[in-house]
Amino acid sequence: MTDTNDLMTIREMCDAFEVTPRTLRFYEAKELIFPKREGTRRLFTRRDRARLKLILRGKRFGISLENIRQLLDLYDHEGSGRSQYLRSYRLGQERLTEMESQRAELDEAIRDLREELAKGAGLFARYLDEMKDKSAA
Amino acid sequence: MTDTNDLMTIREMCDAFEVTPRTLRFYEAKELIFPKREGTRRLFTRRDRARLKLILRGKRFGISLENIRQLLDLYDHEGSGRSQYLRSYRLGQERLTEMESQRAELDEAIRDLREELAKGAGLFARYLDEMKDKSAA
DNA sequence: CGTTACATTTACGTTCACGTCAATTGCTCT
DNA sequence: AGAGCAATTGACGTGAACGTAAATGTAACG
Numbered sequence: 001m002t003d004t005n006d007l008m009t010i011r012e013m014c015d016a017f018e019v020t021p022r023t024l025r026f027y028e029a030k031e032l033i034f035p036k037r038e039g040t041r042r043l044f045t046r047r048d049r050a051r052l053k054l055i056l057r058g059k060r061f062g063i064s065l066e067n068i069r070q071l072l073d074l075y076d077h078e079g080s081g082r083s084q085y086l087r088s089y090r091l092g093q094e095r096l097t098e099m100e101s102q103r104a105e106l107d108e109a110i111r112d113l114r115e116e117l118a119k120g121a122g123l124f125a126r127y128l129d130e131m132k133d134k135s136a137a
Numbered sequence: 138m139t140d141t142n143d144l145m146t147i148r149e150m151c152d153a154f155e156v157t158p159r160t161l162r163f164y165e166a167k168e169l170i171f172p173k174r175e176g177t178r179r180l181f182t183r184r185d186r187a188r189l190k191l192i193l194r195g196k197r198f199g200i201s202l203e204n205i206r207q208l209l210d211l212y213d214h215e216g217s218g219r220s221q222y223l224r225s226y227r228l229g230q231e232r233l234t235e236m237e238s239q240r241a242e243l244d245e246a247i248r249d250l251r252e253e254l255a256k257g258a259g260l261f262a263r264y265l266d267e268m269k270d271k272s273a274a
Numbered sequence: 275c276g277t278t279a280c281a282t283t284t285a286c287g288t289t290c291a292c293g294t295c296a297a298t299t300g301c302t303c304t
Numbered sequence: 305a306g307a308g309c310a311a312t313t314g315a316c317g318t319g320a321a322c323g324t325a326a327a328t329g330t331a332a333c334g
Contacts, residue, residue, distance in 0.1 A: 010281070021281080026322060040282060040329070057246055060239060062199030065321075075253055082264070089257045096250050099243060102197060106240050109194055113233050116212055120226045127219070147311070158311080163292060177299070177312060202291075 007036070007043040017052055027055065032069050051076060061102065063095075071095060144173070144180040154189055164192065169206050188213060198239065208232060 010021050024042070027033050033051050035042040044052075051072055058068040073080055073088040080088075147158050161179070164170050170188050172179040181189075188209055195205040210217055210225040217225075 020323085022322065022324085025282085030321095042281085057242060060199065060242060061246070062197065074250075074257070085257070085260075089254070089261075092250060092254050092257070096247065096254065099247050099250065103240070103243050103247065105194060105197060106236060106243065109198070110233065110236050110240065113211075113229060113236065117226070117229055117233065120211070120222070120229070123222075124226075157293080159292065159294085162312085167291095179311085196291095 006046055008049070010035075010042050010044070013044050013049075013052070016049075017056065019052075019056075024052075027052070027065075030065055030069065032065065032072065047076065047078075061099070067095075143183055145186070147172075147179050147181070150181050150186075150189070153186075154193065156189075156193075161189075164189070164202075167202055167206065169202065169209065184213065184215075198236070204232075 008016070010024055013019070013024055014021055024033070024035075024044075028035060028042070032055055033044070033048045035044045035048055037043065054072060054075060055065070055068050058071065059065075063071070070088060070091055073084065074092040077085050077088070145153070147161055150156070150161055151158055161170070161172075161181075165172060165179070169192055170181070170185045172181045172185055174180065191209060191212060192202070192205055195208065196202075200208075207225060207228055210221065211229040214222050214225065
């Protein structure tokens with residue numbers, strides 16, 4: 001039903017996600033994604049795209065690929081046993097609290113940075129005043 | 138006035154920030170911190186501690202040490218010229234918008250993860266019901 | 275059917291952020 | 305003075321996450 005040309009080539013993937021072919025092959029080798037094959041060529045499915053999106057998101061937060069791999073099992077547990085899923089569920093819970101504390105830290109960092117920039121803006125204002133005085137003289 | 142034993146040894150620093158001596162020496166080599174010397178030994182100042190705090194915070198968000206080094210100039214521009222400061226000011230602005238968008242992504246990631254965990258909880262509930270049926274049989 | 279244009283595999287290279295080990299050096303305690 | 309213990313420097317090692325080069329395959333085009 002929702003056909004949208006479900007399969008994408010490696011180049012289409014690279015353009016869509018701004019990664020290199022090497023990266024996609026590397027992720028496949030690490031079992032983070034599982035493209036099908038048309039002969040020797042890779043064909044990436046909707047599932048691969050969903051996983052890749054999560055992978056790149058995780059990377060932005062400094063999560064290692066290995067940890068990301070384990071987290072992916074939470075979102076997408078094709079053919080993984082119940083106990084496997086239970087493990088990844090717990091892991092997901094832990095990761096959630098970590099992310100929440102990271103969010104708190106990020107908020108603090110943003111507040112601090114805003115403050116510093118405000119101070120800096122004050123400095124510039126004074127510099128500009130000095131400049132005006134000079135050009136007026 | 139605010140004496141609080143301003144200088145700390147490398148061991149005190151390691152204990153306080155949960156890093157290894159190697160890390161502190163590495164950061165010094167990379168010019169992220171500038172401990173004084175008592176003979177050959179390092180003595181870390183209040184300034185070093187402030188910088189180290191920011192360094193570790195930055196690392197949590199996946200910022201590279203080199204980028205962190207440049208950002209530090211914004212918070213602490215000892216003996217750096219005006220144009221240097223202007224550069225780091227702009228850099229700080231850019232970083233702020235990046236952090237804000239990172240925050241948005243993080244919020245989304247947290248929402249998604251919560252949702253997945255909720256789904257998982259539903260699954261477990263059903264499993265538990267099955268277990269109950271079995272033990273009842 | 276030859277050449278152009280990608281894709282694949284294999285394997286070695288690279289950068290970052292430290293770890294680890296060895297060889298001093300410098301107190302400090304007895 | 306000698307023994308012990310922490311700190312320092314220098315050098316090499318390591319794991320993660322790819323980059324890069326070489327050889328090979330294959331699909332399409334004129």
